Amino acid sequence: DGLVLIGRRQLRSNNSWMHNLPKLVSGPEGCTVLVSPVDAERLGVVDGEPAVVRSARGEVELVARVTADMMPGVISIPHGWGHDLEGATLGVAREHAGVNVNALGDGSVLEPLSGTAVLNGIPVEVAPVRAPAPA
Numbered sequence: 001d002g003l004v005l006i007g008r009r010q011l012r013s014n015n016s017w018m019h020n021l022p023k024l025v026s027g028p029e030g031c032t033v034l035v036s037p038v039d040a041e042r043l044g045v046v047d048g049e050p051a052v053v054r055s056a057r058g059e060v061e062l063v064a065r066v067t068a069d070m071m072p073g074v075i076s077i078p079h080g081w082g083h084d085l086e087g088a089t090l091g092v093a094r095e096h097a098g099v100n101v102n103a104l105g106d107g108s109v110l111e112p113l114s115g116t117a118v119l120n121g122i123p124v125e126v127a128p129v130r131a132p133a134p135a
Contacts, residue, residue: 003039005053005104005122008076016080019093031081031098032065035126038072040064043126050129053077055122057106060099061129075126077101079119 010030018024033053035045045051047066052059053075062077070076082100083093102119109118 002073003075003124003126004073004120005055005101005124006074006076006120007079007101008034010078013078013080016083016093017090019081019083019096019098020090022092025092025096029063030096031078032063033126034065034067034070034076036070036072036074037066037068039070039075039126040066044128045126046128046130052127052129053104054125054127055104055106058103060101060103062099064126064128075124077104 013019013024013030019030033051035043035051039045040047045064045066047064049064050061051064052061060077077099079101081098082102083090084097085100088094104122104124105117105119107117110116111118
């Protein structure tokens with residue numbers, strides 16, 4: 001698709017422990033994929049509908065938000081979610097699990113200056129989860 005994934009922080013979700021506070025996870029879904037209108041139209045992704053994001057290392061499924069805040073060719077998923085994984089013990093957070101964006105990265109590819117895993121600029125594909133309408 002020629003898309004790259006970048007992470008993002010959210011005001012009410014600066015750290016994952018904040019997902020265990022009912023007031024901070026109330027309101028609209030926090031763990032969404034942001035997609036530009038140009039890419040959404042090209043890929044058949046619809047605002048508010050589930051989409052699948054695939055990389056060479058894995059895939060996640062989450063709600064798409066179509067927004068002009070994203071430039072074509074770039075999508076964004078927030079970090080710090082994925083509270084439904086084995087061993088997660090935060091009860092409120094489990095109810096608002098979201099997806100673990102790290103499942104899309106390759107932990108063996110390191111950023112040369114910091115020595116940490118590359119978490120931005122990951123090549124991905126995005127597709128709607130729903131079946132295409134019959135022709």
